[in-house]
Amino acid sequence: MLIDLTIKGFLDKTAGSDPVPGGGSISALNGSIAAALTEMVANLTIGRKKYAEVEDKMREVAGRMAEIRTVLANDIDKDSDAYDKVFAAFKLPKETDEEKAHRSNVIQETTKEAALVPMSVAENAAAIMDTIAYVAHNGNQNAVTDATVAMMAARTCVLGALLNVKINLSSIKDEAFVKELSDKADRLEKEAIAKEQELLTWIKTIL
Amino acid sequence: MLIDLTIKGFLDKTAGSDPVPGGGSISALNGSIAAALTEMVANLTIGRKKYAEVEDKMREVAGRMAEIRTVLANDIDKDSDAYDKVFAAFKLPKETDEEKAHRSNVIQETTKEAALVPMSVAENAAAIMDTIAYVAHNGNQNAVTDATVAMMAARTCVLGALLNVKINLSSIKDEAFVKELSDKADRLEKEAIAKEQELLTWIKTIL
Numbered sequence: 001m002l003i004d005l006t007i008k009g010f011l012d013k014t015a016g017s018d019p020v021p022g023g024g025s026i027s028a029l030n031g032s033i034a035a036a037l038t039e040m041v042a043n044l045t046i047g048r049k050k051y052a053e054v055e056d057k058m059r060e061v062a063g064r065m066a067e068i069r070t071v072l073a074n075d076i077d078k079d080s081d082a083y084d085k086v087f088a089a090f091k092l093p094k095e096t097d098e099e100k101a102h103r104s105n106v107i108q109e110t111t112k113e114a115a116l117v118p119m120s121v122a123e124n125a126a127a128i129m130d131t132i133a134y135v136a137h138n139g140n141q142n143a144v145t146d147a148t149v150a151m152m153a154a155r156t157c158v159l160g161a162l163l164n165v166k167i168n169l170s171s172i173k174d175e176a177f178v179k180e181l182s183d184k185a186d187r188l189e190k191e192a193i194a195k196e197q198e199l200l201t202w203i204k205t206i207l
Numbered sequence: 208m209l210i211d212l213t214i215k216g217f218l219d220k221t222a223g224s225d226p227v228p229g230g231g232s233i234s235a236l237n238g239s240i241a242a243a244l245t246e247m248v249a250n251l252t253i254g255r256k257k258y259a260e261v262e263d264k265m266r267e268v269a270g271r272m273a274e275i276r277t278v279l280a281n282d283i284d285k286d287s288d289a290y291d292k293v294f295a296a297f298k299l300p301k302e303t304d305e306e307k308a309h310r311s312n313v314i315q316e317t318t319k320e321a322a323l324v325p326m327s328v329a330e331n332a333a334a335i336m337d338t339i340a341y342v343a344h345n346g347n348q349n350a351v352t353d354a355t356v357a358m359m360a361a362r363t364c365v366l367g368a369l370l371n372v373k374i375n376l377s378s379i380k381d382e383a384f385v386k387e388l389s390d391k392a393d394r395l396e397k398e399a400i401a402k403e404q405e406l407l408t409w410i411k412t413i414l
Contacts, residue, residue, distance in 0.1 A: 073218055156360060
C-alpha cells in the first residue's frame, strides 16, 4: 500500500510516469496531514495549566482527528485504486455489441466511483476546517502557525479532491448524479476557500 | 530521518505531542510534492506524439524538478532540526552573567537559522510556480488537475514556510536581518498567492 512506502519512496513514485499516485492521492494525503497537525496542536494544549479551560474539548478534538487522519490516509490508496479501475475498464474488449455495451457500463460505474472517492475526501477535509479554526484560536498559541498550515493543507485537500470529482463528472452520463455532485462540489469549494481565508486574515493580525 | 519513515509513520509522528515535525516540515513536504507532481506531468508528456513540440522542454523540466524535489525533501528534516536547535538553546544554563550572554547569543543565532531554513524552502517552492503553470498549460492535458494540485501544494509550501519565517523573526534582535527577510517574505507571499490564483481561475474555465 502507498501509505506503507517511505516519504522518499512515495515522492519517487509520485514523480514517475505512472499517473498514480497523482493529485487525488496527494489531496487525501494533505487531508490526513491537516488532521495530524490539528491533533498535534490539541496534544500540545492538553495538560498545560494556561489552557485548562479547553482541556476536555482538546481531548475530544485529538480523538476525532486521529480517526479522520486514518480515514483520509486510507483514501490515499483508495483514490489511486479507483483510478486504476477506470483505466482497466477502458481496456475491456469492444468487438461485439455486447462487449461494447458491457464496457460502456463498466466505464460509467467505475468513473462514478472515481468521483465518489474524492467527494468523500473533500467532505471529510471540509468537515474539520471549523475544528482547525477552533484549535488555532483556542489551542496552544506557540503552535498557531501549525494550525494555520493545517488549514492550508485542508484547503488543498478539498480543492484538489474536487478537481478530481469534476474531471470525472465530465464523462458521466447520469445527469441526476452529475447535478448532485456538482452542486455539492460548488458548495464545498466556496466553504473551503472562505474558511481558510478567514484564518489567514486573522493570523496576519497577530504575526 | 523523517523522510525514511513510512507515510503512516510520519503522520503518526506529526500527530503526536512533540512540536516536530510540525508546520515547517509539512511545508517542505508540500514543496517536494509540488515538484514531484510537476515532474510526473512532464513525464506523462514526454514521448507522446501530440506533445512532440514541447518534448525537449519537458525533459528539462523533469530533470530540474527531480533536483528540487530532493532539496525540498531534505528540508523536511532540516526544518525540524533547526527547531530542535532553538529548543536546545533555551535549555542552556543561565546562572552567571557569562552564561546568560552565551545563552542569549546562541538563541539569537539558532533562531536566525530557524528563519533562514523556511525562507529557503519558500524561495525554492516559489521559484517552481512558473514551471508548474507551464506544464499545466502545455503538458499532457489528461494530467491538468495534477498540475493544479502541484500549484496548490506549492502555495501551501510558500505560505506555510513564511509563517515559520515570521514567527522566528519576531524574536530576532538584528534589525537589518529582520527587515531583509520581512521584505522578502512579503514579496514571496504576494507572488505565491497571485500565481496560484491565476491557475485556479484558468482551470475553472476548462473543467
